[in-house]
Amino acid sequence: SQTIHQWPATLVQPVGSPLSLECTVEGTSNPNLYWYRQAAGRGLQLLFYSVGIGQISSEVPQNLSASRPQDRQFILSSKKLLLSDSGFYLCAWIPRTGLHEQYFGPGTRLTVT
Amino acid sequence: KQEVTQIPAALSVPEGENLVLNCSFTDSAIYNLQWFRQDPGKGLTSLLLIQSSQREQTSGRLNASLDKSSGRSTLYIAASQPGDSATYLCAVRAQGGSEKLVFGKGTKLTVNP
Numbered sequence: 001s002q003t004i005h006q007w008p009a010t011l012v013q014p015v016g017s018p019l020s021l022e023c024t025v026e027g028t029s030n031p032n033l034y035w036y037r038q039a040a041g042r043g044l045q046l047l048f049y050s051v052g053i054g055q056i057s058s059e060v061p062q063n064l065s066a067s068r069p070q071d072r073q074f075i076l077s078s079k080k081l082l083l084s085d086s087g088f089y090l091c092a093w094i095p096r097t098g099l100h101e102q103y104f105g106p107g108t109r110l111t112v113t
Numbered sequence: 114k115q116e117v118t119q120i121p122a123a124l125s126v127p128e129g130e131n132l133v134l135n136c137s138f139t140d141s142a143i144y145n146l147q148w149f150r151q152d153p154g155k156g157l158t159s160l161l162l163i164q165s166s167q168r169e170q171t172s173g174r175l176n177a178s179l180d181k182s183s184g185r186s187t188l189y190i191a192a193s194q195p196g197d198s199a200t201y202l203c204a205v206r207a208q209g210g211s212e213k214l215v216f217g218k219g220t221k222l223t224v225n226p
Contacts, residue, residue, distance in 0.1 A: 032212050042218075043216060043217070043218040043219070044157075044202070044216040046213060046214075049212055049213060051212055057212075059213075088154075090156055090157070092157075094212075099145075099162055099164070100144070100145065100206070101147065101159055101162045102147060102159065102204070102214060103159060104149075104156040104157040104158070104159075105156050106155065106156045107154075107155065107156045109154070
């Protein structure tokens with residue numbers, strides 16, 4: 001069966017510090033991968049998605065970046081965090097075959113202080 | 114540009130009541146529609162996926178319907194229980210190979226014992 005992991009689960013970082021969030025999917029090959037952010041009182045915002053290794057599409061211009069160094073690994077990064085980067089970050093995936101149902105990870109709660 | 118609206122934003126009902134959550138979308142050219150559940154501080158859990166050629170899907174006490182021509186979907190919850198309390202989100206995926214889902218902002222459901 002397929003499983004998606006995100007770490008860390010929670011993170012408190014000062015403004016201006018770097019960020020690296022990791023997402024790994026198990027039990028599937030060549031999935032589409034997604035990073036979303038959910039800020040307090042706001043909806044789910046798509047940040048990046050990837051259809052393959054090294055292929056990243058950015059939805060929102062900002063100080064975040066994403067990389068996909070391996071087929072089932074998706075990383076969200078920042079060189080310098082802003083207060084506005086606080087939020088709940090969710091990784092998700094969609095299999096290339098079957099019903100194309102989207103599945104989500106448990107999320108990372110990021111607080112920038 | 115596809116827009117997804119969920120009404121009401123919040124709903125409070127007594128235990129045992131049957132209820133309907135609404136989702137509307139502006140562009141009827143969709144590939145599929147998915148309903149999710151999100152508990153506080155958690156990731157999204159997929160409840161039901163309806164392909165564009167389908168009219169409804171059922172899982173236990175949940176029934177989701179889709180009317181593409183009118184741009185509407187409903188999630189019916191029978192015999193609601195306190196454990197059903199959560200935020201329910203719908204998302205649509207466009208036809209034509211789009212890799213992105215467009216989410217509504219959700220309906221926060223509270224079922225009172």
